[in-house]
Amino acid sequence: SDDFKAFGGKEGLTTIVDTAFEHILNDQRINSFFQETDNEFIKEQLVLQFCDVLDGPCKYDGASMKDSHVGLNIKREHFNALVEAVRKSMHTHNVPFASQNRFLAKLAPMHADIIE
Numbered sequence: 001s002d003d004f005k006a007f008g009g010k011e012g013l014t015t016i017v018d019t020a021f022e023h024i025l026n027d028q029r030i031n032s033f034f035q036e037t038d039n040e041f042i043k044e045q046l047v048l049q050f051c052d053v054l055d056g057p058c059k060y061d062g063a064s065m066k067d068s069h070v071g072l073n074i075k076r077e078h079f080n081a082l083v084e085a086v087r088k089s090m091h092t093h094n095v096p097f098a099s100q101n102r103f104l105a106k107l108a109p110m111h112a113d114i115i116e
């Protein structure tokens with residue numbers, strides 16, 4: 001898709017996820033969630049999922065958003081902080097604003113399965 005290209009394809013997405021994860025690990029509001037997790041695995045899954053969401057040539061086959069976040073007690077403020085990290089990274093890597101917004105509009109409804 002054009003949006004997948006705007007993110008720089010699979011390679012661009014990998015860079016964007018890496019940078020977003022650096023922001024996450026530096027953010028006191030949410031980094032405690034990622035202290036005992038396999039963050040390399042999570043990053044790989046995020047690249048696959050984002051590629052899928054952007055109609056790229058990938059199929060996300062990981063756990064559902066409900067199953068992977070249940071019991072973590074994630075609140076809206078945590079969700080917003082994570083989205084902010086992704087947004088900052090997309091900005092840094094020059095993803096056009098319209099593509100950013102279409103992408104974030106697809107992530108937003110996932111809050112229903114992630115926030116408790």
Ligand code: HEM
Nearest residue numbers: 030033037042045046049062063068074078079082107110
């Ligand atoms: C739109 C927002 C989000 C998306 C798209 C997303 C996506 C994902 C994906 C794809 C995985 C890997 C699932 C798997 O295959 O096992 C995952 C795991 C995880 N996510 Fe999220 N996530 C989001 C929001 C959040 C938030 C707000 C937090 C906490 C601040 C969070 C914390 C975690 C943790 C701790 C794991 C690892 C769980 C485990 O290893 O048991 N996520 N997420």
